[in-house]
Amino acid sequence: EPEVTQTPSHQVTQMGQEVILRCVPISNHLYFYWYRQILGQKVEFLVSFYNNEISEKSEIFDDQFSVERPDGSNFTLKIRSTKLEDSAMYFCASRKQGADTEAFFGQGTRLTVV
Amino acid sequence: SQKIEQNSEALNIQEGKTATLTCNYTNYSPAYLQWYRQDPGRGPVFLLLIRENEKEKRKERLKVTFDTTLKQSLFHITASQPADSATYLCALDTGGFKTIFGAGTRLFVKA
Numbered sequence: 148e149p150e151v152t153q154t155p156s157h158q159v160t161q162m163g164q165e166v167i168l169r170c171v172p173i174s175n176h177l178y179f180y181w182y183r184q185i186l187g188q189k190v191e192f193l194v195s196f197y198n199n200e201i202s203e204k205s206e207i208f209d210d211q212f213s214v215e216r217p218d219g220s221n222f223t224l225k226i227r228s229t230k231l232e233d234s235a236m237y238f239c240a241s242r243k244q245g246a247d248t249e250a251f252f253g254q255g256t257r258l259t260v261v
Numbered sequence: 262s263q264k265i266e267q268n269s270e271a272l273n274i275q276e277g278k279t280a281t282l283t284c285n286y287t288n289y290s291p292a293y294l295q296w297y298r299q300d301p302g303r304g305p306v307f308l309l310l311i312r313e314n315e316k317e318k319r320k321e322r323l324k325v326t327f328d329t330t331l332k333q334s335l336f337h338i339t340a341s342q343p344a345d346s347a348t349y350l351c352a353l354d355t356g357g358f359k360t361i362f363g364a365g366t367r368l369f370v371k372a
């Protein structure tokens with residue numbers, strides 16, 4: 148069964164460093180998303196990406212965040228200068244079409260900022 | 262802004278009984294509502310999607326209802342098993358580009 152894969156599974160970084168989280172969505176999917184989940188809290192929307200551009204972003208997704216689809220398969224989330232409060236599980240998701248299709252989530256990258 | 266509330270933080274039931282989880286939403290009229298399962302340390306897994314013009318949807322032991330007047334969805338697991346123990350998330354889409362999740366209900370099924 149096709150799946151969304153994320154790497155690395157765990158990343159530890161120093162405060163102020165840049166991190167790039169990587170995702171390979173399912174190959175024929177058109178909509179891509181990043182979410183985050185701080186430990187013990189709910190899943191929060193960060194950004195959606197469609198047709199090679201950002202479709203929507205939340206207030207969390209400020210200038211420190213960026214997304215890219217550098218080739219036909221990868222989808223990345225970059226955090227330019229990490230803060231302690233960026234520590235969370237980051238999930239990538241993809242969908243074949245829009246709101247009436249299921250979203251497939253990756254297993255997540257646990258980001259720890261020290 | 263749109264808000265989703267899942268009424269119970271945790272629900273404990275005996276194996277074989279029906280679990281019923283509630284999701285209420287405000288300030289929005291979603292065309293679709295979804296339910297996901299999340300196990301500790303794992304990503305959400307899609308279970309069911311229900312459209313605004315569907316009152317009820319079933320999949321094996323799962324049933325979802327959607328009342329757009331009450332702005333409420335109910336999620337039922339019949340003949341529950343210990344393996345059903347997990348957190349269940351209600352989610353609504355705001356036009357396909359953004360999904361808002363509820364905080365989830367942790368279900369414990371005791372053997």
